[in-house]
Amino acid sequence: xxxxxxxxxxxxxxxxxxxxxxxxxxxxxxxxxxxxxxxxxxxxxxxxxxxxxxxxxxxxxxxxxxxxxxxxxxxxxxxxxxxxxxxxxxxxxxxxxxxxxxxxxxxxxxxxxxxxxxxxxxxxxxxxxxxxxxxxxxxxxxxxxxxxxxxxxxxxxxxxxxxxxxxxxxxxxxxxxxxxxxxxxxxxxxxxxxxxxxxxxxxxxxxxxxxxxxxxxxxxxxxxxxxxxxxxxxxxxxxxxxxxxxxxxxxxxxxxxxxxxxxxxxxxxxxxxxxxxxxxxxxxxxxxxxxxxxxxxxxxxxxxxxxxxxxxxxxxxxxxxxxxxxxxxxxxxxxxxxxxxxxxxxxxxxxxxxxxxxxxxxxxxxxxxxxxxxxxxxxxxxxxxxxxxxxxxxxxxxxxxxxxxxxxxxxxxxxxxxxxxxxxxxxxxxxxxxxxxxxxxxxxxxxxxxxxxxxxxxxxxxxxxxxxxxxxxxxxx
Amino acid sequence: xxxxxxxxxxxxxxxxxxxxxxxxxxxxxxxxxxxxxxxxxxxxxxxxxxxxxxxxxxxxxxxxxxxxxxxxxxxxxxxxxxxxxxxxxxxxxxxxxxxxxxxxxxxxxxxxxxxxxxxxxxxxxxxxxxxxxxxxxxxxxxxxxxxxxxxxxxxxxxxxxxxxxxxxxxxxxxxxxxxxxxxxxxxxxxxxxxxxxxxxxxxxxxxxxxxxxxxxxxxxxxxxxxxxxxxxxxxxxxxxxxxxxxxxxxxxxxxxxxxxxxxxxxxxxxxxxxxxxxxxxxxxxxxxxxxxxxxxxxxxxxxxxxxxxxxxxxxxxxxxxxxxxxxxxxxxxxxxxxxxxxxxxxxxxxxxxxxxxxxxxxxxxxxxxxxxxxxxxxxxxxxxxxxxxxxxxxxxxxxxxxxxxxxxxxxxxxxxxxxxxxxxxxxxxxxxxxxxxxxxxxxxxxxxxxxxxxxxxxxxxxxxxxxxxxxxxxxxx
Numbered sequence: 001x002x003x004x005x006x007x008x009x010x011x012x013x014x015x016x017x018x019x020x021x022x023x024x025x026x027x028x029x030x031x032x033x034x035x036x037x038x039x040x041x042x043x044x045x046x047x048x049x050x051x052x053x054x055x056x057x058x059x060x061x062x063x064x065x066x067x068x069x070x071x072x073x074x075x076x077x078x079x080x081x082x083x084x085x086x087x088x089x090x091x092x093x094x095x096x097x098x099x100x101x102x103x104x105x106x107x108x109x110x111x112x113x114x115x116x117x118x119x120x121x122x123x124x125x126x127x128x129x130x131x132x133x134x135x136x137x138x139x140x141x142x143x144x145x146x147x148x149x150x151x152x153x154x155x156x157x158x159x160x161x162x163x164x165x166x167x168x169x170x171x172x173x174x175x176x177x178x179x180x181x182x183x184x185x186x187x188x189x190x191x192x193x194x195x196x197x198x199x200x201x202x203x204x205x206x207x208x209x210x211x212x213x214x215x216x217x218x219x220x221x222x223x224x225x226x227x228x229x230x231x232x233x234x235x236x237x238x239x240x241x242x243x244x245x246x247x248x249x250x251x252x253x254x255x256x257x258x259x260x261x262x263x264x265x266x267x268x269x270x271x272x273x274x275x276x277x278x279x280x281x282x283x284x285x286x287x288x289x290x291x292x293x294x295x296x297x298x299x300x301x302x303x304x305x306x307x308x309x310x311x312x313x314x315x316x317x318x319x320x321x322x323x324x325x326x327x328x329x330x331x332x333x334x335x336x337x338x339x340x341x342x343x344x345x346x347x348x349x350x351x352x353x354x355x356x357x358x359x360x361x362x363x364x365x366x367x368x369x370x371x372x373x374x375x376x377x378x379x380x381x382x383x384x385x386x387x388x389x390x391x392x393x394x395x396x397x398x399x400x401x402x403x404x405x406x407x408x409x410x411x412x413x414x415x416x417x418x419x420x421x422x423x424x425x426x427x428x429x430x431x432x433x434x435x436x437x438x439x440x441x442x443x444x445x446x447x448x449x450x451x452x453x454x455x456x457x458x459x460x461x462x463x464x465x466x467x468x469x470x471x472x473x474x475x476x477x
Numbered sequence: 478x479x480x481x482x483x484x485x486x487x488x489x490x491x492x493x494x495x496x497x498x499x500x501x502x503x504x505x506x507x508x509x510x511x512x513x514x515x516x517x518x519x520x521x522x523x524x525x526x527x528x529x530x531x532x533x534x535x536x537x538x539x540x541x542x543x544x545x546x547x548x549x550x551x552x553x554x555x556x557x558x559x560x561x562x563x564x565x566x567x568x569x570x571x572x573x574x575x576x577x578x579x580x581x582x583x584x585x586x587x588x589x590x591x592x593x594x595x596x597x598x599x600x601x602x603x604x605x606x607x608x609x610x611x612x613x614x615x616x617x618x619x620x621x622x623x624x625x626x627x628x629x630x631x632x633x634x635x636x637x638x639x640x641x642x643x644x645x646x647x648x649x650x651x652x653x654x655x656x657x658x659x660x661x662x663x664x665x666x667x668x669x670x671x672x673x674x675x676x677x678x679x680x681x682x683x684x685x686x687x688x689x690x691x692x693x694x695x696x697x698x699x700x701x702x703x704x705x706x707x708x709x710x711x712x713x714x715x716x717x718x719x720x721x722x723x724x725x726x727x728x729x730x731x732x733x734x735x736x737x738x739x740x741x742x743x744x745x746x747x748x749x750x751x752x753x754x755x756x757x758x759x760x761x762x763x764x765x766x767x768x769x770x771x772x773x774x775x776x777x778x779x780x781x782x783x784x785x786x787x788x789x790x791x792x793x794x795x796x797x798x799x800x801x802x803x804x805x806x807x808x809x810x811x812x813x814x815x816x817x818x819x820x821x822x823x824x825x826x827x828x829x830x831x832x833x834x835x836x837x838x839x840x841x842x843x844x845x846x847x848x849x850x851x852x853x854x855x856x857x858x859x860x861x862x863x864x865x866x867x868x869x870x871x872x873x874x875x876x877x878x879x880x881x882x883x884x885x886x887x888x889x890x891x892x893x894x895x896x897x898x899x900x901x902x903x904x905x906x907x908x909x910x911x912x913x914x915x916x917x918x919x920x921x922x923x924x925x926x927x928x929x930x931x932x933x934x935x936x937x938x939x940x941x942x943x944x945x946x947x948x949x950x951x952x953x954x
Contacts, residue, residue, distance in 0.1 A: 026596055027589075029545050029580060034593060037538035037608070044539075061514035062521075066630050067544070067582075067613060068506050068566075089545075090570040091582065094617030095563045103506060105544075105568065112504075116511055119503055131514075136544060140571030153543045 003274050008218040012269060016147055019277050019342050021268070024147035031145035031152030038342065041285035043156060043264060047134060049283060050187050051158055051259065058180055060130045060160055065112050067135070068103040073111045076237040080110065083204020087140040105138035110205065110230065110256055113161045114238035121252055123243050124165050128173065132160040137260075148265035149222065149477055156261045163235070163252040165244065170229055170253040174210065177227040177257040178449075181212050184259070185224070189280055189393030190214055190266050191400035192224065193422070195446035195472055198434050203256075207231040213445055213474075215400045216269050219420025221445060221474040224262045230254040270396045277343025278365055278392060281385040288315055288322040288381065289339045293332055293351035300352060308350040311359070311377070318378045340364060345388055346381060365392050404472075410441070410461045413473060417442035422474040424453060426467030428460035434471070436462050442473035480751050485695040489746060493624055496754050496819050498745070501624035508622035508629030515819065518762035520633060520741060524611060526760060527664050528635055528736065531657055537607045537637055542589050544612070545580040550588045553714045557587065560681020564617045566629075582615035587682065587707065587733055590638045591715035598729055600720050601642050605650065609637040614737075625742040626699065626954055633738045640712070640729040642721065647706055647730040651687065654704040654734040655926070658689050661736070662701070666757055666870030667691055667743050668877040669701065670899070672923035672949055675911050680733075684708040690922055690951075692877045693746050696897025698922060698951040701739045707731040747873045754820025755842055755869055758862040765792055765799040765858065766816045770809055770828035777829060785827040788836070788854070795855045817841060822865055823858060842869050881949075887918070887938045890950060894919035899951040901930060903944030905937035911948070913939050919950040 005011045016022045021039030035043060052062070068091060075081045089105040092098060106112065113131065121129060137157040141150055160177065164170045178194060185192050192212045202209040203226060212225035234240070235251040244250050271278040281287050292308035295301040305326060312324040323344075325335050332349070339347060347362040349369075354360060358371040361380070365388050372380045404422045407413050416423045423442070427433060438444050441461075447453075453470035460467050482488045493499045498516030512520060529539070545568060552558045566582040569575060583589065590608065598606060614634040618627055637654065641647045655671060662669050669689045679686040680703060689702035711717070712728040721727050748755040758764050769785035772778040782803060789801040800821075802812050809826070816824060824839040826846075831837060835848040838857070842865050849857045881899045884890050893900045900919070904910060915921050918938075924930075930947035937944050 023593065023596075027543060027593065028547050028550060029543060032543035032545065034543070035541035037540055040539045040541055043541075062517045063514055064512035064517055064520075064632060066504060066506055066509035066511070066632070068509065068630065070505050073505060086572045088572060089568050089580075091566050092569045093567040093579075095565060095619075097617075102570075103566075116500065116504065119500075140574075142572075153545065155541060155543070 003276060005217055005272060005274050008216065008269070011217075011272070013147065015268060015272060015276050015341070022147055029152070031141055031150075033147055033151070033155075035155065038285055039264075042279070042283060045283040045285060046188070046263060046267070047156070047158070050184055051134070051263075054180055054183050054187075055132055055158075055160065058130075058176065060132045063131050063133050064135070065106075065109055065116075065133060067106055069106050069109075069112050071102045071104060073115055074104050076111060077205050077234050079233070080205035084108075087142070089138045089140055106135070107137055107139055108157075108256075108258070109133070109135075109137075109159055110161065110234050110254075111238070114234040114240055114254070117163055117235075117240045117252070118238050121163060121240055121242050124245050127163055127165050127242065127252065128169065129163045130160065130173075131162070132158060134158045146477070148261040148268075151261065154260050156264070157258060158260075159256060159258045162255045163240065164255070165242075165250075165253070167231065167253055170231070170255050173255045174227050174229050174257075177255065178210060181225045181227070181257070181259070184263075185212065186393075187282065188263070188267055189389060189396055190224070190263075190270050191397040192450075193400075193404070193445070193472065194449040196449055197446040198431075198444050198471070200431065200435065201444065201446070203228045205230060205233045207233070210449060211446065214266050214270065215403045215422060215474075216266075216477065217399075219403055219475070221422060221443070221476045222262060222266060222269075223476070224266050225257070225259045227257040228255060230256060270399075271392050272343070275337075275367075276341035279343035279345065280389050280392065281345045282389070284343060284345050285321060286323050286339070286342065286344045287320050287385075288346045288348060289335075289344045290315075290322060290324045290348045290350065291332055291335050292326055293349055295352060300355075303355060304350050304352070307355055311348060311350065311374070315378070315381075320378075320381065346384065363388060408458060408461060413437075413441050413461060417473055417475055420475055422472055424448065424470050424472050425461045426455055426458035427469055427471045428463055428465040429468035430460075430463070430465075433460055433462040437471070437473055443476040445472040445474055445476070447471055480753060482694055482749060482751050485693065485746070488694075488749070490624065492745060492749060492753050492818070499624055506629070508618055508627075510624055510628070510632075512632065515762055516741075519756070519760060522760040522762060523665070523740060523744070524633070524635070527661055528611070528740075531660050531664075532609055532635075532637065535607075535653065535657055537609045540608050540610050541612070542583075542586055542593075542610060544583055546583050546586075546589050548579045548581060550592055551581050553588060554682050554711050556710070557682035561585075564619070566615045566617055583612070584614055584616055585634075585733075585735070586610070586612075586614075586636055586638065587711050587731075588715070591711040591717055591731070594640055594712075594717045594729070595715050598640060598717055598719050601722050604640055604642050604719065604729065605646065606640045607637065607650075608639070609635060611635045623954070625738040625745075628738065631737050633741070634735060635737075636733060636735045639732045640717065641732070642719075642727075642730070644708065644730055647708070647732050650732045651704050651706050651734075654732065655687060658702045658704070658734070658736070661740075662689065662691075663870075664759065665740070665744055666866060666873055667701070667740075667747050668874040669927075670877075670881070670922070670949065671926040673926055674703075674923040675921050675948070676908065677912065678921065678923070680705045682707060682710045684710070687926060688923065691743050691747065692880045692899060692951075693743075693954065694876075696880055696952070698899060698920070698953045699739060699743060699746075700953070701743050702734070702736045704734040705732060707733060747876075748869050749820070752814075752844075753818035756820035756822065757866050757869065758822045759866070761820060761822055762798060763800050763816070763819065763821045764797050764862075765823045765825060766812075766821045767792075767799060767801045767825045767827065768809055768812050769803055770826055772829060777832075780832060781827050781829070784832060788825060788827065788851070792855070792858075797855075797858065823861065840865060885935060885938060890914075890918050890938060894950055894952055897952055899949055901925065901947050901949050902938045903932055903935035904946055904948045905940055905942040906945035907937075907940070907942075910937055910939040914948070914950055920953040922949040922951055922953070924948055
């Protein structure tokens with residue numbers, strides 16, 4: 001099998017399958033796949049070591065709601081249901097009976113959570129209430145499905161839902177959510193743009209939507225997180241009322257923010273190379289593989305295996321996720337290939353020379369060997385983990401930055417988007433012109449919040465009027 | 478609120494709600510509830526620290542399958558679908574379209590997993606394959622629902638699925654599964670009987686079913702785990718074939734075994750008392766609460782709070798799950814009541830005396846205070862955790878043992894089951910007599926595998942013929 005990341009689409013499917021991450025395309029429901037043991041471990045490390053940890057540290061509490069939402073509930077907020085009704089899966093039968101009220105497989109949980117908040121919240125003293133859950137959500141997608149990118153069963157959806165005393169508090173919470181998502185993606189070394197989505201591309205029921213976008217290896221943009229200010233759009237129909245400090249009764253103000261399976265899709269896509277996965281040590285299911293090099297001399301071979309075992313055990317004790325690969329029916333070369341495909345950050349080869357002298361540690365990211373004294377192994381691996389991570393993170397950011405360009409010219413913008421670049425262009429701010437860009441140039445990602453884009457003196461690329469903002473356009477997933 | 482465990486049904490519902498574990502009866506779909514933050518933490522500790530750990534240690538690998546199973550797949554094993562068809566939820570619509578093939582919300586995953594195994598398994602070298610997942614399953618129950626005991630959304634179902642080379646290997650795996658379930662329930666101090674279910678009460682599609690049963694405080698028996706030998710019942714229709722060592726091709730042999738939300742239901746029911754939850758330290762979301770006792774003297778009060786904080790921080794550093802309750806608007810008595818309800822194993826009260834002298838640690842299980850030197854706190858808490866756990870475990874086992882009695886008389890058996898006892902009676906082994914016991918006396922739990930029940934010389938309580946086995950009968954959930 002030959003991998004070639006410049007043919008990203010094929011590379012991605014092959015790596016998912018061959019590394020044992022996610023079995024896609026064989027499960028007999030379109031747009032749904034199976035997390036395999038190796039993939040499940042990666043998913044769990046990303047969720048537990050990063051997502052859950054950071055949410056818990058910032059005062060969020062995890063809950064778990066039912067997957068089924070009655071139609072009557074889902075329809076209570078009209079704009080919301082309008083945004084989702086075309087792609088909801090409906091349960092209509094239980095056993096042999098028709099259900100009185102169809103039940104939706106949750107496409108997202110604002111309605112279910114707001115309904116329960118109406119029981120839970122009564123006083124400002126309970127606010128802010130910051131909940132989250134990590135659950136599957138369902139969308140009957142009509143677009144082409146892609147593993148972990150566009151699924152009908154989004155098997156991993158971290159959705160946070162918060163309730164506040166005022167518009168301003170909810171607004172502040174959106175800013176906190178943006179900081180949280182920065183931390184999450186920074187810890188994975190995944191580069192991002194932060195874009196304020198245009199009005200026509202908000203979450204159904206939101207006052208505004210801020211999105212995290214990354215650039216995939218083929219230059220297309222992938223949305224990897226969204227943050228919504230929901231105002232009182234759900235709390236009014238669901239009657240989530242509370243008594244304020246001044247004893248007036250008001251409806252609570254909400255936000256919601258979500259990250260899906262795409263966090264794993266981006267992790268794979270952004271760091272991988274022509275040999276397969278490259279995983280940050282912090283989330284790699286296997287951080288170190290130890291491989292004894294077979295020796296012709298029997299005595300020596302035995303010794304090499306013993307030392308390999310000792311080193312494996314030693315690392316295990318220090319808390320490393322380490323595997324000893326002492327299979328007899330595979331050559332070292334074959335083993336290297338397999339573990340490189342799985343993105344194992346460090347490989348320790350134990351041969352004759354390593355018995356007495358220093359150990360040889362090969363780094364997956366730069367594919368270079370380093371000599372390490374045995375007694376310094378733990379410490380060196382820690383240092384190398386940091387260097388490893390900084391290197392892949394820097395490379396990923398460099399790539400993304402190289403794909404973002406500016407132009408004031410409509411035709412050039414079209415050409416650049418055609419070449420799969422993200423273009424930043426001046427815009428007058430009128431929806432009419434925005435929709436024209438959406439149609440003729442590329443999807444309007446929105447206004448950059450991650451940099452101070454100068455707009456003064458510029459003119460809208462579609463109408464030539466004075467520009468009010470810079471917007472990013474790109475071909476998206 | 479007054480708790481009275483002798484009125485178990487009310488006690489159980491009240492404790493679930495008031496301790497903040499599980500919100501039941503308000504979510505607008507019958508038989509489905511919401512895991513609240515405190516309950517979610519308990520659930521997670523039980524799953525991560527016990528269930529996942531033990532399954533991982535014994536070579537099981539976690540995977541994640543879609544929740545939807547096409548009707549065509551579910552129907553492939555005829556006995557299986559007959560067992561479930563009355564209680565399957567069906568998704569029939571996606572958006573505004575009727576689906577070509579209805580999709581079931583999984584009632585269990587044998588069919589989905591067997592289908593995928595037909596791709597994955599080709600050689601004996603891949604066997605045994607031991608997979609598990611922790612997922613929600615769905616049953617359109619017609620019986621009365623009860624929180625965490627009989628739900629329409631069983632929010633937590635740990636289902637293991639294994640494939641083997643031979644009948645014997647699968648049989649051995651069932652024995653391993655029984656050992657695993659013993660470890661799991663032993664670590665939670667939950668007593669169990671192990672019963673070989675009678676032929677008419679097997680899992681739909683199994684050669685045999687072994688169940689773990691516990692006795693609830695009201696004397697009714699709750700099934701808390703099952704282990705099934707599936708033979709080749711699924712691998713033949715799903716064509717899970719493999720090449721044996723002797724190069725012949727055979728169908729794989731399977732087992733499956735599951736534990737549901739009932740693990741939490743049993744944990745709550747078995748250990749709780751008239752003050753609420755009593756949680757084993759290993760899984761208690763909060764293991765220690767530190768409460769400063771308010772002092773009239775301002776200086777002294779400040780000092781008490783400081784010390785309380787220091788002790789909390791010290792315990793946190795040692796890895797304890799500890800909370801400092803320094804709320805001003807609650808009396809110590811009110812705080813005691815709240816934390817006792819939540820089953821926190823240890824309470825440390827910091828008053829004037831504790832500033833200089835020893836600390837006072839109150840144990841939740843026996844409700845007694847002990848003096849502990851501050852420098853010995855960590856060590857003492859460890860010892861007390863063990864004593865705590867041994868005490869509640871022993872008490873729980875004593876209770877269960879006291880509910881199991883023997884009789885050779887049909888009328889007495891009826892009376893005993895009426896009194897909510899588990900009775901062990903001799904049985905001739907004929908289905909006819911078994912079904913009569915089921916109908917007239919109590920549910921046939923099956924033949925005890927946890928003890929050597931003497932049957933020699935005894936006669937079947939229904940027909941008077943020579944008895945072949947002892948069976949247990951009881952009123953069940």
